[in-house]
Amino acid sequence: MPFTIATWNINSVRLREELVRKLMKKERPDILCLQECKSPVDKIPFAKFKRLGYTHMIARGQKGYNGVAILSKLPMEDAGDRDWAGLGHARHVAGRLENGVTIHNFYVPAGGDVPDREKNEKFGQKLDFLTEMRDAYHSEKPGKSILVGDLNIAPREDDVWSHKQLLKVVSHTPIEVEHLAEVQEAGGWVDTTRNDIPEGLLYSWWSYRAKDWNAADKGRRLDHIWATPDIASSAHSSKILRAARGWEQPSDHAPVFATFDLQA
DNA sequence: ATGGTAGGTCTCCTA
Numbered sequence: 001m002p003f004t005i006a007t008w009n010i011n012s013v014r015l016r017e018e019l020v021r022k023l024m025k026k027e028r029p030d031i032l033c034l035q036e037c038k039s040p041v042d043k044i045p046f047a048k049f050k051r052l053g054y055t056h057m058i059a060r061g062q063k064g065y066n067g068v069a070i071l072s073k074l075p076m077e078d079a080g081d082r083d084w085a086g087l088g089h090a091r092h093v094a095g096r097l098e099n100g101v102t103i104h105n106f107y108v109p110a111g112g113d114v115p116d117r118e119k120n121e122k123f124g125q126k127l128d129f130l131t132e133m134r135d136a137y138h139s140e141k142p143g144k145s146i147l148v149g150d151l152n153i154a155p156r157e158d159d160v161w162s163h164k165q166l167l168k169v170v171s172h173t174p175i176e177v178e179h180l181a182e183v184q185e186a187g188g189w190v191d192t193t194r195n196d197i198p199e200g201l202l203y204s205w206w207s208y209r210a211k212d213w214n215a216a217d218k219g220r221r222l223d224h225i226w227a228t229p230d231i232a233s234s235a236h237s238s239k240i241l242r243a244a245r246g247w248e249q250p251s252d253h254a255p256v257f258a259t260f261d262l263q264a
Numbered sequence: 265a266t267g268g269t270a271g272g273t274c275t276c277c278t279a
Contacts, residue, residue: 011270011271011279012270012271012272015271015272036271036279038271038272063272063273064271064272064273064277064278065272065277065278065279066278110278110279112278112279113279122278152279207268207269207279208268208269208270208279209267209268209269209270210268210269211268249270252269252270252279
């Protein structure tokens with residue numbers, strides 16, 4: 001039985017509970033990974049999601065900021081978390097399916113506005129977070145795994161509306177792209193979205209600040225689905241649900257999907 | 265070059 005996984009930075013799971021339910025009803029991913037829940041775990045409306053078949057939730061939360069959750073129709077056990085870069089933030093959680101596949105859900109720090117760690121502590125924390133990920137996957141190669149989340153980096157030229165104009169903008173600077181590439185290489189991770197859709201512009205985030213986000217279309221691909229090579233070859237039907245960015249009172253991110261032809 | 269919007273919260277911090 002193939003399974004579908006989706007990742008979505010929801011920007012408050014409590015405010016957008018109805019949008020989460022809408023996505024669950026319309027798209028029915030087997031696994032939905034959320035970031036920026038901005039909620040303690042016991043205040044996530046899990047009971048409402050359970051009624052739609054999402055009987056398993058593995059989450060980490062804190063009040064007001066960050067927060068990650070994996071909602072699953074498939075049985076899943078908690079596979080832990082890690083406080084990357086020692087920030088004390090809820091930015092990572094992992095779950096394991098009965099088929100042995102581990103799902104990592106990440107919310108990488110945005111990194112502030114100035115792409116210089118001397119002038120902006122947040123940028124340094126972002127780079128350190130990525131360096132720790134690289135080192136961890138280098139010292140222990142991931143087994144059959146899927147890594148998803150808001151990685152807050154758009155790596156390719158066709159992952160942004162203007163490569164040239166974003167070279168000094170946090171999320172697309174060469175040093176961030178390099179750090180992300182090192183994480184990918186260390187774990188042997190395959191970018192399944194780009195494996196599946198190798199050509200053309202692809203965005204998953206559009207700023208709230210644009211007058212008309214759809215017409216201006218100044219997007220970036222910040223949200224990713226990676227997989228280890230042993231299972232990446234079974235991935236297909238990748239898509240980004242741009243329409244969700246146009247829903248009422250939307251998140252500034254659109255959900256990203258992939259389907260894996262594996263025994264769940 | 266600037267400022268634009270959104271969410272949550274010990275009214276400013278984060279994105």
